[in-house]
Amino acid sequence: MSPKAALFIALITGLAGFSILFFATTWISAVLGIFNLMCYNMVYTPLKQKYSFSLLIGAITGAIPPVIGWCASGGYVFDSTIIPVAVFMYLWQIPHFWLILFKYNSDYEAAGFEPLLFITRLGNKKDILFVWILGTSVSTILFPYFHVVSSLYLILILLAMNVILIYFFYKFLFGSKPTINLRVAFGTFYLYQISILAILIINACIY
Secondary structure, eight states, X not given: OXXXXXXXHHHHHHHHHHHHHHHHSOHHHHHHHHHHHHIIIIIIHHHTTTOTTHHXXXXXXXXXXHHXXXXXXXXXXXXXXXXXXXHHHHHHHHHHHXXXXXXXXXXXXXXXXXXXXXXXXXXXXXXXXXXXXXXXXXXXXXXXXXXXXXXXXXXXXXXXXXXXXXHHHHHHHHOSSXXXXXXXXXXXXXXXXXXXXXXXXXXXXXX
């Protein structure tokens, strides 16, 4: 696909998305959608070829979609119920992307994203990755405090999931024998995200 073709498709789909959000939902969701599109393509994408910290900016674009959906249904953009969900989505993306880098670092280097690869060269990268995973876990454990999850059964499931997650990645990162491969770790972290979102959906249906 040529750059011109890609730009044309991006403009058409971006305009279509904005129109749907603006005319079918609320103006604030449409503004957030445009902001996210610009943040990813005009800020994050150029920066990740120059600066390693760009990953922290790129993660913002993954945290905004649940806020867009919340506002589209009539919610307040800074509501204390949706902000913890956005924080979880933000924190989840960092270790998720690190796991991708560990597996495909040569591809990123060939594509010109060498600055991001400082992560794979850190001597204490396992410690730092585990801290981010702990942060992601804590963000979901706090869901009941912010009334994001209210069902006692779902809270117990949530706690059990986080215990399993922390144990799994501790074993993966610091175990004496490499019994867990990178692909399984990546899939486990994706499954964790899907399970958290499922809990949120079930809780919303109950309450």
